[in-house]
Amino acid sequence: MMDAHTPLLPPDPDHAQHVPVLLEAVLDGLQISPGAWLIDATLGGGGHTAAMLDRAEPDGRVLGLDADPAAIRRVEERLADAVHAGRLLVAKTPFAELEKCAAALDFLPVDGVLLDLGVSSFQLETPERGFSFAAGGPLDMRFDPEALYSAADIVNSWDEQALADVIFRYGEEPRSRRIARYLVKQRPFYSTTALAEAIERAVGGRQGSRTHPATRTFQALRIAVNRELEQLESVLPQCLRVLKPGGRLAVISFHSLEDRIVKRWMQAEAQSYVPDPYRITGGYERQPTLRVVTRKPITAGADEISRNPRSRSAKLRIAERLHD
Numbered sequence: 001m002m003d004a005h006t007p008l009l010p011p012d013p014d015h016a017q018h019v020p021v022l023l024e025a026v027l028d029g030l031q032i033s034p035g036a037w038l039i040d041a042t043l044g045g046g047g048h049t050a051a052m053l054d055r056a057e058p059d060g061r062v063l064g065l066d067a068d069p070a071a072i073r074r075v076e077e078r079l080a081d082a083v084h085a086g087r088l089l090v091a092k093t094p095f096a097e098l099e100k101c102a103a104a105l106d107f108l109p110v111d112g113v114l115l116d117l118g119v120s121s122f123q124l125e126t127p128e129r130g131f132s133f134a135a136g137g138p139l140d141m142r143f144d145p146e147a148l149y150s151a152a153d154i155v156n157s158w159d160e161q162a163l164a165d166v167i168f169r170y171g172e173e174p175r176s177r178r179i180a181r182y183l184v185k186q187r188p189f190y191s192t193t194a195l196a197e198a199i200e201r202a203v204g205g206r207q208g209s210r211t212h213p214a215t216r217t218f219q220a221l222r223i224a225v226n227r228e229l230e231q232l233e234s235v236l237p238q239c240l241r242v243l244k245p246g247g248r249l250a251v252i253s254f255h256s257l258e259d260r261i262v263k264r265w266m267q268a269e270a271q272s273y274v275p276d277p278y279r280i281t282g283g284y285e286r287q288p289t290l291r292v293v294t295r296k297p298i299t300a301g302a303d304e305i306s307r308n309p310r311s312r313s314a315k316l317r318i319a320e321r322l323h324d
């Protein structure tokens with residue numbers, strides 16, 4: 001059995017490490033037992049997957065998905081023993097295809113599903129992927145480099161209104177209109193640093209704030225490029241369908257837009273009364289499909305935050321499937 005100090009993955013000299021967040025809480029929340037079948041829908045650096053395989057020893061299996069082919073390649077290499085033993089299957093696919101993928105690979109039903117949303121340290125720290133303005137890179141931000149459009153396509157071709165709306169909705173940026181107006185005047189932009197500098201000028205400098213004024217706009221563009229909220233809304237009901245009764249779903253989110261979607265969906269599925277959205281019939285009774293295990297989200301303690309600052313904004317919610 002693994003303890004908190006066991007190295008989960010061999011060190012990778014070529015890349016930054018992605019430290020899995022809330023690891024023990026995820027493993028405990030999923031109630032992984034020997035022989036369990038699990039899906040990690042956001043493989044990333046494979047940190048959670050490695051620990052899940054460890055807990056499910058000797059013959060438990062994980063199906064790992066990621067939209068990013070670089071993540072798939074890296075995990076295949078680093079967890080090659082599990083791949084060769086047939087205990088780890090990986091697939092390059094958006095998680096909105098989770099159910100189809102699990103069915104095609106005959107990996108149904110499962111005991112647990114993990115979604116660890118957002119971006120990995122590998123993606124953030126690879127300037128060529130364009131996720132970060134800390135190091136200059138192309139304005140890309142696609143999890144899947146073959147996806148249709150990049151952040152540059154949005155910034156350089158959407159009209160001012162659409163750009164302002166996306167920055168406001170997905171970045172919760174109160175200065176969205178001012179930023180969009182300025183960007184439309186100054187475009188085209190092809191690099192992360194050029195865009196970040198323009199946003200800084202648009203809002204009149206840093207004004208003493210510790211966070212860069214481009215942070216919210218970058219988050220908004222990433223969410224829009226990868227259709228992150230649509231993907232999340234699509235995968236949640238699929239998670240329920242692939243789980244065995246008694247199986248567990250764990251979702252880690254990193255901002256309030258994601259957490260709100262997860263929380264509302266879990267609450268709605270846990271209700272025995274479904275209100276009529278048109279307020280005509282007064283709604284109906286039905287069997288709840290899941291039980292919410294975490295009334296309040298689990299968050300990282302001071303210790304984890306000091307070791308891994310990424311965990312600061314992480315919120316973990318867990319639910320259990322109730323019946324067939």
Ligand SMILES: C[S@@+](CC[C@H](N)C(=O)[O-])C[C@H]1O[C@@H](n2cnc3c(N)ncnc32)[C@H](O)[C@@H]1O
Nearest residue numbers: 020042044045046047048066067094095116231
């Ligand atoms: C936070 S990282 C996961 C880290 C992982 N749990 C670990 O311990 O290394 C999120 C990963 O999910 C992937 N991802 C995000 N949205 C996705 C989607 N809709 N479909 C498939 N993969 C997605 C990203 O490419 C990224 O590699």
